[in-house]
Amino acid sequence: MSLKKTAIWITMLALVLKLSGFLRESIIAAKFGATELTDGYLLAFSFITLVVAMIANGFNNVFLPLYVKKKKEASDATEKDANGIMNVTVLLFAVVSVAGFFTAKYFVPLMFQDMTPRTEEVAVQITQIFFVAMVAIALNGILESYLQARRIFVPSQVSKLLATLMGAVFAILFADTWGINSLAYGFVFGTVLGILIQAFFLLRSGFQWRPTAKVGVDFRKAFIVLIIPSLLNSVVGQINMLVNKSFASGTTEGAVTYLNNASLLVNIPNAIYATTIGAIIFTLLSEQIDRKEQFQNTFFKGLEISFLTLLPIAVGLLVVGEQALSFIYERGAFSAEDTRATYLALLFYLPMIVFQGLQFIVSKSMYAQGKTAIVFRISVTTIAINVVLNMLLVDEYGYPALAFASSMVSLYYLTVSLIVVYRGFDKHESRKLWRMVTRALIPAAAMGAAVWGLGQVGFVAGLYSLIQLAILVPLGIVVYAVLLRVFYRDGFNRLLGLVKRRKAV
Structure with missing residues (x-):
């Protein structure tokens, strides 16, 4: 598909994504208003946007130029290095997931010290839900970077759409049962669906996953030198x-x-x-x-x-x-x-x-x-x-x-x-x-x-x-x-x- 046609498709999907976002926010406004509940949810969601920014911006800003450059020099070796980078990153976020779940009740009140008791309760609970799903959220962002490096843009937009849309759908279906937590459950469910879609298109493009954590010396050195300031900047x-x-x-x-x-x-x-x-x-x-x-x-x-x-x-x-x-x-x-x-x-x-x-x-x-x-x-x-x-x-x-x-x-x-x-x-x-x-x-x-x-x-x-x-x-x-x-x-x-x-x- 040409970049022209791709731009049209992803623009349309981006518009649908934003409309889905407004649907979700409209449902939040209608069911919960502007209250301690919504404040708590939004404070917890800040941690997810932090991870998404790290992967979608920090990781991608380094990986894409480096991958394009190295692939011209040695295609097969670069693909092996790409596998290693993906696997190591997922493992790191697995550690973050466990640590975040058990420490949320301590660092959330520390970061937002003027919360009301109800806001704090909601923020801690939803933060723990998101940290359980942290590996999936990170992997979803990593796959987007790999697809973009191969000039495949549409599946990533579909993935983002599902995460947003499922949040709205779960709020409609389960708000009476799960309360404002339904938004978090929907987001996680949509993220998992997005992983499956992106993985399908990545594998179809010729990408072969390898269970390795090894990364070539040149690729590793270049990546580490650039990734630290990029992640911090993101x-x-x-x-x-x-x-x-x-x-x-x-x-x-x-x-x-x-x-x-x-x-x-x-x-x-x-x-x-x-x-x-x-x-x-x-x-x-x-x-x-x-x-x-x-x-x-x-x-x-x-x-x-x-x-x-x-x-x-x-x-x-x-x-x-x-x-x-x-x-x-x-x-x-x-x-x-x-x-x-x-x-x-x-x-x-x-x-x-x-x-x-x-x-x-x-x-x-x-x-x-x-x-x-x-x-x-x-x-x-x-x-x-x-x-x-x-x-x-x-x-x-x-x-x-x-x-x-x-x-x-x-x-x-x-x-x-x-x-x-x-x-x-x-x-x-x-x-x-x-x-x-x-x-x-x-x-x-x-x-x-x-x-x-x-x-x-x-x-x-x-x-x-x-x-x-x-x-x-x-x-x-x-x-x-x-x-x-x-x-x-x-x-x-x-x-x-x-x-x-x-x-x-």
């Missing part, structure tokens, strides 16, 4: 999230849920982008590392696609975000007051849509170049900055300050990373970036003004939230597309060509 974002949730748990009841629900909406565009176009661009960057001009062109196209698609989404959510949140969450135990509290957090999260989208391409380019240690040195400083901002702001401004701090940290991370990358590029490349940014700002701003203006009209403002979105979103798309063609025709044509082109990428 969890920096999750550590910042844990820090934010820790501060939020000490503010008001439901604050963790408000931040979580707002961040889920903010993360949708980047999640779709990272798992579709971004994954393919990383593969291409890894393959073009020795061809500077092609590498620079691919890098710029990645930034351009990211900025031109994510900027209007951020502006659009600024003006219709409350309607979107109302439609997704506002039912059952989740009230209109909860929606307004979530929208307040959303406003301060919005810049992250653009910053994180650009950062994804910048970081991937640095990983492809083997600059793992540099990425880590930059990203680790974000933890200190995040903690300081939280301490300075949260007591006076409450949980919205945590969202603001996240956006500021994201801006810092992107700025420093861009400086590092462009030092190694031709000088005219940075000028291309700034021309692209300035030309896209006017269409996005005009689109936001048009959507906001129509949204204030009496007959529109009084409609149900979904109907408002059905009117305002198409208007925004049309206005942005028309003005982008006027102010930045080259970028518009490249985006249009990406959609219309039928030849393989």
Whole structure:
């Protein structure tokens, strides 16, 4: 399958995945609202996102470029090394699984010291459930990396979809029996199904599993040198999230849920982008590392696609975000007051849509170049900055300050990373970036003004939230597309060509 067709398929699956995520969150909101139960579940789920980040980002960022490079030199030996890496990683997570299960009752209260007794009870219990399944969760992420190295992208999306969808299905079927634990059981069940699907496609591609823990000296040395800073870097974002949730748990009841629900909406565009176009661009960057001009062109196209698609989404959510949140969450135990509290957090999260989208391409380019240690040195400083901002702001401004701090940290991370990358590029490349940014700002701003203006009209403002979105979103798309063609025709044509082109990428 060509990369063009693959991109279409995984984009469709990513959209279905996000819709499934909203289904799950809507069920959580309807059945449990924004309470101590949901706060406890979300705190426990933080540990799973930590593991997923370590594998999907930390492991993959090192394994993919190294695997592609070594396979060109010695294909059979590289396959044996890949087996060894997989087996050793699974064994390590087996140890983590046992240790985490028995120590959860100690480290969960230590990490989130201001929890209510009920929140603590739920957080500890669900954390133990997730740690029992830690090997399966880690293996699921490892298989994704192996498939991506073979240019097989679709099964991984199906696997992610099953984990999310089963959480929603189990909540519908078993919430009355298992309570909020049903979400965790569903996630684990879907993860196991995902492993079976990914393993099937990996074996069909010619991969042969071997029961070995041996890894060649050259491959092992290169992997270890890069994996340690990469893993540490991959969890920096999750550590910042844990820090934010820790501060939020000490503010008001439901604050963790408000931040979580707002961040889920903010993360949708980047999640779709990272798992579709971004994954393919990383593969291409890894393959073009020795061809500077092609590498620079691919890098710029990645930034351009990211900025031109994510900027209007951020502006659009600024003006219709409350309607979107109302439609997704506002039912059952989740009230209109909860929606307004979530929208307040959303406003301060919005810049992250653009910053994180650009950062994804910048970081991937640095990983492809083997600059793992540099990425880590930059990203680790974000933890200190995040903690300081939280301490300075949260007591006076409450949980919205945590969202603001996240956006500021994201801006810092992107700025420093861009400086590092462009030092190694031709000088005219940075000028291309700034021309692209300035030309896209006017269409996005005009689109936001048009959507906001129509949204204030009496007959529109009084409609149900979904109907408002059905009117305002198409208007925004049309206005942005028309003005982008006027102010930045080259970028518009490249985006249009990406959609219309039928030849393989």
